[in-house]
Amino acid sequence: MTDTEVLRYTAFSEDPQGGNPAGVVLDASGLDDAAMLEIAAGLGYSETAFLTGPAGPVWPEEAAPEAGRGFTVRYFSPKAEVPFCGHATVAAAVALAERIGPGELLFTTRAGDVPVSVTAEEGHVRATLTSVVPEVDDISPADLAEALAALDWPEADLDPAFPPRIAYAGARHLVLGAGTRARLADLAYDFARLEALMRRLDLTTVQLVHRAGPAEFHVRDPFPVGGVVEDPATGAAAAAFGAYARELGLVPEDAVLTLHQGADMGRPGVLTVELRAGDPRVRVGGTGVRIP
Structure with a gap:
């Protein structure tokens, strides 16, 4: 766990001092639940997103993401796992876009599949998630x-x-x-x-x-x-x-x-x-x- 890279992003703001900060772990494949909870508690943000992939489940053909752009995501607060977190989704999508480029992502969460569209305009990265059926x-x-x-x-x-x-x-x-x-x-x-x-x-x-x-x-x-x-x-x-x-x-x-x-x-x-x-x-x- 000591080698796990924990990134810090803020969501819903272009200013690091604004919006909602979230932790992002882009490779959580070696972490169990206790380790993820420990990282989230140590970071102290309201949520941290833990990604595995690009792999995840087999999506229907019409919903399948472009190769390498589908991820399984879990979210932990300092006290417990939560089924879905919007600001950590945006934070994780921005972090991914900086590494693999803007475009379409598909996050598989415990609440269901959440498509995320990421664009880059005038030096700012913007992510838009589509919720599960409310x-x-x-x-x-x-x-x-x-x-x-x-x-x-x-x-x-x-x-x-x-x-x-x-x-x-x-x-x-x-x-x-x-x-x-x-x-x-x-x-x-x-x-x-x-x-x-x-x-x-x-x-x-x-x-x-x-x-x-x-x-x-x-x-x-x-x-x-x-x-x-x-x-x-x-x-x-x-x-x-x-x-x-x-x-x-x-x-x-x-x-x-x-x-x-x-x-x-x-x-x-x-x-x-x-x-x-x-x-x-x-x-x-x-x-x-x-x-x-």
């Missing part, structure tokens, strides 16, 4: 009350235009709408209490959202189950939110949404969420750059 489910009144108590948010502070739901696009996230930008900015929650609820409901983050315009949102993501207070830019939650917003009719079926995240933490990032009519999957894109 789902949106109700949350019980009792569980919602517990979430609000853990957050110390009065129910009156919620935006009634954003009904609380659990949304999935590779991982499960509770979506709550903040009535004001000030409510979103004031985040001080009971870590242990929220973590216990999230573990019981199998949630990865809580996606807190404030609408700034028809297609523009500010978001924050508490992530106690990963061992960190807050995730600075959350691609999986962005995909889940896109599915949520479309299903509830908050945005058109064809839409490009802009999500601002991390500013309240001093790590601003921008996530682009694309919805296409007739395609249930959600595309999430952003730039990435290596952390010196």
